[in-house]
Amino acid sequence: MNKKVIAINSSRRKQNTYGLLQKLKEAMKENNIEVDIVNLFDYEVKDCLGCEQCLRGKCCPHKDDAQALMDKLKEYDGIILSSPIYMGGVSGKLKVFIDRTCKWFHRPELVGKPVLLVATTAASGLKETIKYLEKTAIQWGGFPAGSIGRTVNSLNSPIKSSEYDSFVKHLFKERNEFNPKLNQLIFFQVQKVLAEKILTIDKEYWEHKNWLNKLYYFDCSIKPLNKIFAKGFYKMLSSKVVKVES
Numbered sequence: 648m649n650k651k652v653i654a655i656n657s658s659r660r661k662q663n664t665y666g667l668l669q670k671l672k673e674a675m676k677e678n679n680i681e682v683d684i685v686n687l688f689d690y691e692v693k694d695c696l697g698c699e700q701c702l703r704g705k706c707c708p709h710k711d712d713a714q715a716l717m718d719k720l721k722e723y724d725g726i727i728l729s730s731p732i733y734m735g736g737v738s739g740k741l742k743v744f745i746d747r748t749c750k751w752f753h754r755p756e757l758v759g760k761p762v763l764l765v766a767t768t769a770a771s772g773l774k775e776t777i778k779y780l781e782k783t784a785i786q787w788g789g790f791p792a793g794s795i796g797r798t799v800n801s802l803n804s805p806i807k808s809s810e811y812d813s814f815v816k817h818l819f820k821e822r823n824e825f826n827p828k829l830n831q832l833i834f835f836q837v838q839k840v841l842a843e844k845i846l847t848i849d850k851e852y853w854e855h856k857n858w859l860n861k862l863y864y865f866d867c868s869i870k871p872l873n874k875i876f877a878k879g880f881y882k883m884l885s886s887k888v889v890k891v892e893s
């Protein structure tokens with residue numbers, strides 16, 4: 648296998664979402680991609696205490712599996728992030744894990760990793776949930792590359808290659824061939840302004856990564872209009888956020 652991908656299943660029962668991940672695993676095999684399916688319920692992930700220690704570069708007071716799982720995500724070439732839809736959004740288990748990754752919004756550690764978003768539902772909530780998963784992937788520094796959604800009516804439909812083509816292509820592409828969308832560029836500008844103005848530890852991290860003078864994490868093709876918009880947005884935001892000494 649050429650590439651290794653981790654798929655996170657965040658439903659306790661191994662049914663609709665898990666079944667979809669298994670089908671996806673088979674499809675990925677044909678593309679020389681190995682998929683490790685990880686069940687979030689096999690990991691102890693405690694609720695965020697809200698202490699913000701992780702944001703300030705300190706260790707999380709919790710002694711559980713959250714950091715080990717975060718470290719595991721970093722080992723893979725790509726990520727499949729999945730959820731059953733509960734009350735119009737992601738499962739509680741996944742939300743708790745996402746909360747625990749909060750430091751990655753400030754100091755992203757999954758930069759450039761393609762992320763495929765997967766959700767299953769009885770009927771409703773697909774659009775909003777996929778959007779939330781996409782936002783999460785962007786906040787981690789990842790690169791959203793397609794989504795697969797299923798309702799009870801479409802659960803047994805075979806997965807079409809058009810649903811995962813973008814993910815596969817991004818796994819094998821060079822980063823300079825990536826083409827970030829406007830929402831990715833906007834998130835990057837927000838994170839950059841926070842790094843410059845709020846926490847010293849973030850600024851040091853961004854300086855070390857050489858991101859502060861960039862429009863995106865790495866050199867890649869950006870549409871001219873998006874470039875202009877992102878630069879203007881950065882200027883506007885930077886002029887509005889007051890610098891805090893921390």
Ligand SMILES: Cc1cc2nc3c(=O)[nH]c(=O)nc-3n(C[C@H](O)[C@H](O)[C@H](O)COP(=O)(O)O)c2cc1C
Pocket residue numbers: 658659660661662663664665731732733734735736767768769770771772
């Ligand atoms: C607590 C809970 C909340 C749910 N909320 C919704 C919902 O808001 N909209 C919907 O259409 N289906 C809802 N469902 C149905 C699930 O999204 C659907 O059955 C999903 O495919 C389950 O995936 P799983 O088999 O991987 O657990 C809910 C199910 C549960 C258990």
